[in-house]
């Protein structure tokens with residue numbers, strides 16, 4: 001393994017991690033996946049192996065366990081880490097803030113500490129559009145001010161960004177990129193990997209696909225009295241394969257020594273706002289089915305609208321979202337059918 005072309009992926013058995021592993025391997029990188037399987041299945045790693053035809057290194061490791069993490073650094077040579085491993089349920093984070101601060105921040109600090117200890121240069125962090133909150137101007141650019149976080153989950157993203165910024169400033173050999181994801185949806189076109197939420201899904205698309213599969217009776221549209229064209233919230237839904245490719249572009253930039261600053265931030269979205277109702281209609285159209293849905297009260301904490309200005313990612317990373325919403329929603333449904341055997 002060439003260390004420059006090897007990437008450690010924490011949380012690599014998860015939804016975005018597994019898709020990113022595939023695209024990195026397709027681009028010629030070797031990957032080492034670590035995951036504690038707290039919210040993922042080891043079958044996702046098998047899916048990565050099947051899609052790529054490569055034998056991917058995989059270790060069951062909790063990134064909060066520093067000694068176990070140190071063993072991974074002793075065993076494998078890599079220049080770059082992508083840190084996905086984190087809890088991500090907004091509502092749960094309100095009920096159990098310590099669980100979120102403990103897991104999301106300790107794991108990230110351990111990663112950065114090991115990178116420093118072992119002289120490994122590149123840290124790529126999974127951040128979120130949640131840092132923008134209810135933004136004053138839309139679309140949001142990377143320099144749109146962050147708003148105070150409205151959930152402990154969102155706060156862990158902001159704090160981790162700041163940790164990375166400060167560490168890159170302080171440690172001469174450390175470089176960081178934060179990718180701020182908008183709303184990742186869809187699945188790999190092979191239907192071998194995809195999103196697999198445990199319990200009742202919090203996010204819109206898994207709720208839609210589970211409703212279409214008959215697992216949920218009816219989809220609730222949370223609020224139709226927002227100040228938007230059809231009254232429902234606007235989001236920037238980004239295909240997970242496109243999102244995975246953005247990571248490849250960011251890793252290329254780091255490993256090819258092209259970074260202009262020691263710490264850089266990129267929005268990763270399509271740049272197109274889509275309403276909840278538009279998304280439902282598109283899902284129905286492309287998959288030729290009708291979804292049972294009803295209007296419901298607003299969900300506390302939801303922002304009215306957020307979508308990305310993507311010029312920086314387009315021009316500096318040379319990356320652009322390519323897949324159309326319809327294709328993405330078809331892939332999401334194919335994956336759900338595969339998982340449920342329908």
Ligand code: UFG
Nearest residue numbers: 090128130202203204205207220221222233235276299302
């Ligand atoms: N929605 C419904 N019904 C559902 C689920 C969602 O109407 O059953 C609506 C929401 O109200 C929202 C839109 O669909 O308007 C998208 O909701 P998601 O939960 O899919 O996504 P969010 O934009 O709320 O969440 C995203 C990320 C989180 C992040 C959050 C912060 O997935 O990681 O943005 O705003 F924290």
